[in-house]
Amino acid sequence: MYTYTSFDRQFVRQRAAQFRDQLQRHLAGTLPDEDFRPWRLQNGWYVQRHAPMLRVAVPYGEVASRQLRQLAAIARENDRGFGHFTTRQNLQFNWIPLPQAADVMDKLAEVDMHGIQTSGNCIRNITTDALAGIAPDEAVDPRPYAEILRQWSTLHPEFAFLPRKFKIAITGAAEDRAAIAWHDVGLQLLKNGAGEVGFKVLVGGGMGRTPIVASEINAFVPWQQILVYLEAIVRVYNRFGRRDNAYKARIKILVKAEGQKFFDAVNAEFTKILDNDVDGREHIIPVSELERVERSFVVPAGVRPATSGYNPHRTGPAPQAFLRWLERNVRGHKVPGYRAVTLSLKRAGQAPGDVTADQMDAAATLSDRYSLGELRVTHDQNLVLPWVREADLLAVWHAAKDAGFATPNIGLLTDMIVCPGGDFCALANARSIPVAESITERFNDLDALYDLGDIDLHMSGCMNSCGHHHTGHIGILGIDKDGDEWYQVSVGGSDGSLISGASLPGKVIGPAFAADEVADVIEALVDTYRRERAAGELFIDTVRRIGIAPLRAAADAVRQATAAQPQNLAETADAV
Secondary structure: OOOOOHHHHHHHHHHHHHHHHHHHHHHOOOOOHHHHHHHHHHOOEEEOOOOEEEEEOOHHHEEEHHHHHHHHHHHHHOOOOEEEEOOOOOEEEOOOOHHHHHHHHHHHHHOOOOOOOOOOOOEOOOEEOOOOOOOOOEOOOOHHHHHHHHHHHOOOOOOOOOOOOEOEEEEOEOOOOOOHHHOOEEEEEEEOOOOOEEEEEEEOOEOOOOOEOOEEEEEEEEHHHHHHHHHHHHHHHHHHOOOOOHHHOOHHHHHHHHOHHHHHHHHHHHHHHHHOHHHHHHHOOOHHHHHHHHHHHOOOOOOOOOOOOOOOOOOOOOOHHHHHHHHHHEEOOOOOOEEEEEEOOOEOOEOOOEEEHHHHHHHHHHHHHHOOOEEEEOOOOOEEEEEEEHHHHHHHHHHHHHHOOOOOOOOOOOOOEEOOHHHOOOOOOOOOHHHHHHHHHHOOOHHHHHHHOOOOEEEEOOOOOOOOHHHOOEEEEEEEEOOEEEEEEEEOOEOOOOOOOOOEOOEEOOOOEEHHHHHHHHHHHHHHHHHHOOOOOOHHHHHHHHOOHHHHHHHHHHHHHHHHOOOOHHHHHHHO
C-alpha cells in the first residue's frame, strides 16, 4: 500500500484544519450556506434527505486494517453504527451531525484518510481492479499509476471547477474488472511488442440519463506521457463542455456530439503541451518518481511463496459449505501458494454494501491475522483479503463464517450492486433497499442460486445510476410516477468483465412495475432463462441468444396477473 510521506500527512491535516475553520464560521452564522457549500463539497460532505452524508476517499480501493478500525470508530461514535461501500470503492456515512464534521475529518487525518474530491465538479477518486497487483492475468500493476494520477489530480488548480464531475478508472489485467469503458476516461495498461509499457485510452463513457460506452481515442500512450494526455483531455473538456445544462455537462455528451473533432482537439493539445518545454518537463513522469511510488506496491515482506496446488481434502473430506465458498469467494493469485478471498457483505437483513462498525472491526482483525493488514473494497461492494495463504483457507472460512462474511454467493443473483436509494439520498426517485431485501428473501436457496449461475443484478434509485443498473445482466431503475415509486427493468447489460462480455447498456423490457411486483418479475425472468437455456449457458448468453421478447412476455405476465387480482375488500367479497 502507498505510504504517506510527511508532506502527504501535513497536506491532509492542514486541509482538515481549514475545514474546521470554515465549519465554525458557518455554524456561527458568519459564513452563509451558499459560501460554505462549495467548501464542504470539496471535502466530501453532502446534505442528504435526512442528515449530512460524508464520502470518505479510499484511493483505488486499498484500505489498511488500522484505517478500517478508525472508520468503525467513526461509525460507532459519530454515526449510527454503520457505513456503506460504494461502486467507486469509497465509504459513505449517512448520519453524522454537521457540528461533528470537523472532528471526523481530524479522525480521518490521523490514519491518512480524507474526503477530498469525493464530491464536486472535479476529478474524483481513481478506481481500479480490486485484484490489482495480485491477479494472475495482470500485465502491469495499475496501483502505482493510480497513485500518481491521484496526486496529480488532487486540488489541481485548473480542474477544480469542471463542467461536471469527472471519473477515471484504470486496469492492468486482461479481464476488465474496473468497468473502464463506463468512465469519463478509462485506462488499460499494456505492453507493446517491444515490451514498453503504455496506456490504451478510452474517453466519453458514462451512465445516467444517456448511457454511453467510451470510445478509444489513443491505442498506446507511453506511460511517461499519460499525465500530458489526461491534461489534454480535461483541458478540452473544461473549455468546451456544456455548463448551461447539468444533464448535458458530462464529457460523454461532448464526445458524442463532436466525435472526431473532439479527438483532434485533444491530440492537438497533447502535441502543444509536449512541444512546450516548460509544460513538458512538468508533466512527463520521471522514472525516479515512478520508482519511488512503486516501492509502496511491492509484494509485502511477510509473503512467502510456496508450492501451489491446494487440495481442500488433504486432511479429510472437506465440508460442502467450505467447497462452495472456495468456488465462489476465493480467487487465484499471482504469488504461488496464495489466494484472494472475498468477504461477502451481501446477506439477508442487511442492505447490499452496508457494513456495521462491528463488521469493520471483524474484517480488520481477519486482515491482521490472515492478510498482512491489507484489504480491498470491490466495485461490487464487498471486501477482499488480498494476501491469504492457501494453508490458511479453512481457518479463514471458519473465521469469516463466525463474522457473517462467508455467504458463498459472489457473482450470483443475491450478490447485487445497490445504491442507498430513497431511504437516504435526496436525489432518489425510489427506494432501493426494500426491493433488494425482497429479492434476497425470494432467492434465499443456495442450491437454486448455484443452478442459476452467474447473474449480475444492479439497482439504482434514480437515473444518476449510482447502482450501475445499465450494466446489470438484470438492471432495476427506480422512477417516479405521479409521486409513487415504480421500477423499470432492463436485461442484457455488461460492465466489460469476462463473463459479461463487451460493455453494453441493457435494454428496457417494458413499462415500469410497482415495488411489490419486482421480485415476481425477477423470478419470471430467471424461470424463462431456466426454460430456454442451452447446456452450460449463462443467463447473459441466453438473453443475447433469444433476445428480449420472451423476457418481456414473462414480465408482462406478472403485470397482467397483478391487474387481475382483487384490489380491495369489496372486490374480494363480490368475487366470493
